[in-house]
Amino acid sequence: MENDTIAAVSTPAGEGAIAIVRLSGDEAVSITNQLFTSKDLRHVDSHTIHYGKLMDPKTEEKVEEVMVSIMKAPKTFTREDIIEINCHGGMVSVNRVLQLVLREGARLAEPGEFTKRAFLNGRIDLSQAEAVMDLIRSKTDRAMSVALKQMDGRLSNLIRDLRQQLIETVAHVEVNIDYPEYDDVEEMTHDLLEERTRYVKSEVQSLLLTAKQGKILREGIATAIIGKPNVGKSSLMNILAHENKAIVTDIPGTTRDVIEEYVNVRGVPLRLIDTAGIRETEDIVEKIGVERSRQALQDADLILLVLNGNEPLSEEDAALFEAAKDLDIIVTVNKTDLDQKIDMNEVSQAANGAPVITTSLIEEQGIDELEQAIADTFFDGELDHGDLTYVSNVRHIQLLEQADDALNDALNSMEMGMPLDLVQIDITRSWELLGEIIGEDVHESLIDQLFSQFCLGK
Numbered sequence: 453m454e455n456d457t458i459a460a461v462s463t464p465a466g467e468g469a470i471a472i473v474r475l476s477g478d479e480a481v482s483i484t485n486q487l488f489t490s491k492d493l494r495h496v497d498s499h500t501i502h503y504g505k506l507m508d509p510k511t512e513e514k515v516e517e518v519m520v521s522i523m524k525a526p527k528t529f530t531r532e533d534i535i536e537i538n539c540h541g542g543m544v545s546v547n548r549v550l551q552l553v554l555r556e557g558a559r560l561a562e563p564g565e566f567t568k569r570a571f572l573n574g575r576i577d578l579s580q581a582e583a584v585m586d587l588i589r590s591k592t593d594r595a596m597s598v599a600l601k602q603m604d605g606r607l608s609n610l611i612r613d614l615r616q617q618l619i620e621t622v623a624h625v626e627v628n629i630d631y632p633e634y635d636d637v638e639e640m641t642h643d644l645l646e647e648r649t650r651y652v653k654s655e656v657q658s659l660l661l662t663a664k665q666g667k668i669l670r671e672g673i674a675t676a677i678i679g680k681p682n683v684g685k686s687s688l689m690n691i692l693a694h695e696n697k698a699i700v701t702d703i704p705g706t707t708r709d710v711i712e713e714y715v716n717v718r719g720v721p722l723r724l725i726d727t728a729g730i731r732e733t734e735d736i737v738e739k740i741g742v743e744r745s746r747q748a749l750q751d752a753d754l755i756l757l758v759l760n761g762n763e764p765l766s767e768e769d770a771a772l773f774e775a776a777k778d779l780d781i782i783v784t785v786n787k788t789d790l791d792q793k794i795d796m797n798e799v800s801q802a803a804n805g806a807p808v809i810t811t812s813l814i815e816e817q818g819i820d821e822l823e824q825a826i827a828d829t830f831f832d833g834e835l836d837h838g839d840l841t842y843v844s845n846v847r848h849i850q851l852l853e854q855a856d857d858a859l860n861d862a863l864n865s866m867e868m869g870m871p872l873d874l875v876q877i878d879i880t881r882s883w884e885l886l887g888e889i890i891g892e893d894v895h896e897s898l899i900d901q902l903f904s905q906f907c908l909g910k
């Protein structure tokens with residue numbers, strides 16, 4: 453059934469005290485009204501909120517005090533009638549409310565079904581729908597704002613504009629094929645075609661360039677804190693995590709034996725990788741030592757190499773410098789509150805141009821400088837443009853790469869003097885590929901697959 457009424461709990465488990473049961477569909481209001489005792493909800497205005505009590509009509513038992521939001525079609529997320537029942541009683545009572553609305557005739561929503569309806573009813577396009585999914589998954593503030601912008605339709609608008617450019621060139625080619633006797637048209641068409649194709653290709657490529665940044669934004673910069681035992685790695689991790697409130701600490705799917713901590717250092721999302729599950733037992737760290745650090749290097753985008761200023765530089769330190777030499781690295785000489793036995797000239801030589809910061813983590817000295825160095829490494833005044841359109845979705849990246857290939861083929865054919873109708877085939881292909889990003893011309897199966905990835909209740 454296309455328009456049956458669906459329901460789900462739409463607040464993630466454990467997040468805050470308020471949980472919401474959301475309904476969407478023709479019967480959303482009447483189903484809720486059968487439970488709501490304080491008012492006749494069928495006659496209230498759209499986009500209003502009503503305080504009252506829910507009662508189980510079977511037992512006439514009061515279930516819950518709630519706030520009911522009514523949003524009537526079409527000005528809603530799904531373009532259907534939507535009801536949101538705000539429960540204050542935590543997960544137990546929210547589940548009870550859900551049971552009741554299901555008993556009164558709603559159907560439990562499939563994962564992503566609310567968003568799917570929004571898409572199918574033309575409320576949002578596919579890239580916006582995916583942005584909703586990214587939003588649910590985004591682990592950092594910045595990734596969140598990228599997702600919000602995409603939801604807002606920035607990427608869609610850009611893609612639409614590029615497709616428009618392509619379709620216009622195709623129209624010109626058509627004219628040219630229909631009226632081959634006009635030489636002027638032929639020449640004009642060729643120039644226009646090449647110019648537009650190059651333009652679209654360059655735009656596609658700049659979108660692809662943002663993809664790496666997008667990944668970083670979404671997943672955080674993989675940051676490994678390495679160093680010999682006892683230099684202050686755990687202390688550094690704790691301070692960074694403490695000062696920069698971790699936005700999410702419990703990420704599903706990261707249950708490896710490394711502890712990861714998401715922190716936001718001056719707008720740079722870091723995924724701090726604790727190299728040896730330090731929390732569990734300090735002994736393990738000592739055993740695994742440098743070897744373990746070396747492993748963490750492989751996956752890292754950024755290395756924080758910690759040295760102990762209270763000791764001379766050792767061979768182990770040199771080995772770590774060597775292992776990290778091709779990566780973005782920031783050197784921290786720690787324990788400045790103690791006697792300094794390290795030779796700073798040796799350190800800066802080993803650092804080979806990488807920033808060297810001195811800290812006393814125990815006295816919380818030098819942390820500002822370290823955070824600034826982290827921010828400088830990644831922003832370079834570049835990543836920080838808030839209004840950039842980022843591409844961060846794997847499906848989008850693949851489609852953009854294919855579109856780029858097709859545009860390349862078109863340009864090559866032009867250079868080789870191939871007939872325009874052949875060039876047109878490649879242009880049309882890139883137009884279709886770009887269309888898939890925003891969900892124009894996609895097959896039902898793709899849509900189903902995409903929406904099934906959503907969390908329940910979205």
Ligand code: GDP
Pocket residue numbers: 679680681682683684685686687688730737786787788789790811812813814815
């Ligand atoms: P890790 O083995 O590299 O993780 O080092 P830890 O962070 O566990 O620190 C080892 C020891 O050094 C602990 O006793 C810390 O309190 C101490 N420590 C960490 N930073 C400093 C510092 O800046 N000055 C001094 N004096 N001790 C520190």
Ligand code: ZN
Pocket residue numbers: 682685686687730734737
């Ligand atoms: Zn430690």
